[in-house]
Amino acid sequence: xxxxxxxxxxxxxxxxxxxxxxxxxxxxxxxxxxxxxxxxxxxxxxxxxxxxxxxxxxxxxxxxxxxxxxxxxxxxxxxxxxxxxxxxxxxxxxxxxxxxxxxxxxxxxxxxxxxxxxxxxxxxxxxxxxxxxxxxxxxxxxxxxxxxxxxxxxxxxxxxxxxxxxxxxxxxxx
Amino acid sequence: xxxxxxxxxxxxxxxxxxxxxxxxxxxxxxxxxxxxxxxxxxxxxxxxxxxxxxxxxxxxxxxxxxxxxxxxxxxxxxxxxxxxxxxxxxxxxxxxxxxxxxxxxxxxxxxxxxxxxxxxxxxxxxxxxxxxxxxxxxxxxxxxxxxxxxxxxxxxxxxxxxxxxxxxxxxxxxxxxxxxxxxxxxxxxxxxxxxxxxxxxxxxxxxxxxxxxxxxxxxxxxxxxxxxxxxxxxxxxxxxxxxxxxxxxxxxxxxxxxxxxxxxxxxxxx
Numbered sequence: 211x212x213x214x215x216x217x218x219x220x221x222x223x224x225x226x227x228x229x230x231x232x233x234x235x236x237x238x239x240x241x242x243x244x245x246x247x248x249x250x251x252x253x254x255x256x257x258x259x260x261x262x263x264x265x266x267x268x269x270x271x272x273x274x275x276x277x278x279x280x281x282x283x284x285x286x287x288x289x290x291x292x293x294x295x296x297x298x299x300x301x302x303x304x305x306x307x308x309x310x311x312x313x314x315x316x317x318x319x320x321x322x323x324x325x326x327x328x329x330x331x332x333x334x335x336x337x338x339x340x341x342x343x344x345x346x347x348x349x350x351x352x353x354x355x356x357x358x359x360x361x362x363x364x365x366x367x368x369x370x371x372x373x374x375x376x377x378x379x380x381x382x383x384x
Numbered sequence: 385x386x387x388x389x390x391x392x393x394x395x396x397x398x399x400x401x402x403x404x405x406x407x408x409x410x411x412x413x414x415x416x417x418x419x420x421x422x423x424x425x426x427x428x429x430x431x432x433x434x435x436x437x438x439x440x441x442x443x444x445x446x447x448x449x450x451x452x453x454x455x456x457x458x459x460x461x462x463x464x465x466x467x468x469x470x471x472x473x474x475x476x477x478x479x480x481x482x483x484x485x486x487x488x489x490x491x492x493x494x495x496x497x498x499x500x501x502x503x504x505x506x507x508x509x510x511x512x513x514x515x516x517x518x519x520x521x522x523x524x525x526x527x528x529x530x531x532x533x534x535x536x537x538x539x540x541x542x543x544x545x546x547x548x549x550x551x552x553x554x555x556x557x558x559x560x561x562x563x564x565x566x567x568x569x570x571x572x573x574x575x576x577x578x579x580x581x582x583x584x585x586x587x588x589x590x591x592x593x594x595x596x597x598x599x600x601x602x603x604x605x606x607x608x609x610x611x612x613x614x615x616x617x618x619x620x621x622x623x624x625x626x627x628x629x630x631x632x633x634x635x636x637x638x639x640x641x642x643x644x645x646x647x648x649x650x651x652x653x654x
Contacts, residue, residue, distance in 0.1 A: 230431075231434075231438045234501070237501070237502075237503050244502075244503050245503055245574055245575070248503065265397040266396065266400055269401050269404060270404070273404040273407075273408070280411075281431055282434075283504075284501070284504075284508045284544065285504065286411050286412065287408045287409065287410070287411030287412035288412055290411065291408035295405065298397070301397065347408075347409075347412055348504070349505065
């Protein structure tokens, strides 16, 4: 347990609390936007894990985190399904987005060490996968593909806005 | 054998991913099929405590709304007491409630909603009463302005209820003016509306008709006000009306609710 992993755990707990106590409550209103959208900030926990962490750990963390969120959202398995997929896709995307010199040991997937352009590409690709799979698993049939796409778009833009605000406001270094 | 082992090592991340996805999908399907969450207990204890804490913190902001709805409900109670007294005075057998022969009088357990959702396909809410307060699964939950849901999982101090905004919720409801009855379902229109199905074409319906519970199930007693008819139409070639009902209760602001407890009377032969 070095200071870095403790920092990651504390950040994960705080983000989880914000997700289930604040962002979940915002959705409790009758307006059109909340019928089709949610705000998901918790995928950030998986996205911010260090580069050198083995893929297996990332996938297992994604699954367990998803189950935890499911307990609070009363949607057993849905968040776990989409977050596991996101955690797996993270590995593929990281090798796809790898800079010319490869990843340095001192680098972490943040704006501070990778720059804003890289971060926006990486986060938005992961979030598209996450939100699309979330609504696919929730609705569980492709008959309602229109609804899945609409929900995905609304949720994606809301979540991206909140996640980017988080990055710009706190500018996490690791 | 060696090849197989090498394959497993090479694709171990992918295989782990597949395994966990299958587990997650099994959870999703099982949950969808029988509405039995494996997390019943942890749900009621861990997240129940946390939600209770958060709810206490924001409760203060809702005081005015709570007071308003409580006083409205008080007024309605007064009205019902008045009506009951009048019908007792008349003592006409026809005025007796239909179910008085098999059921004891209703008992209401008051509870507070500490967690709620309206924007998912299957919505649930959590109340701060459990088996210690003699809550059982299957009890109906009503709110000051209508109906709210049905108790699903019961913990010791908290229970989770299926909201009426749930794809599995079917509530037997009738039109007050002419007593035609059908079943009320939520078609994910929006949280303010539900669809009343299976009302035959010969029924005369007016926009603004009152929809009440029919009392044909053992969940809700007869005559609880649900909402009013907003519009109605027939799907092509169907013999039944599809009626859009505007709910009187705003499920998004569910706060104080009452759980209906009724015990079946043992049948006595006279």
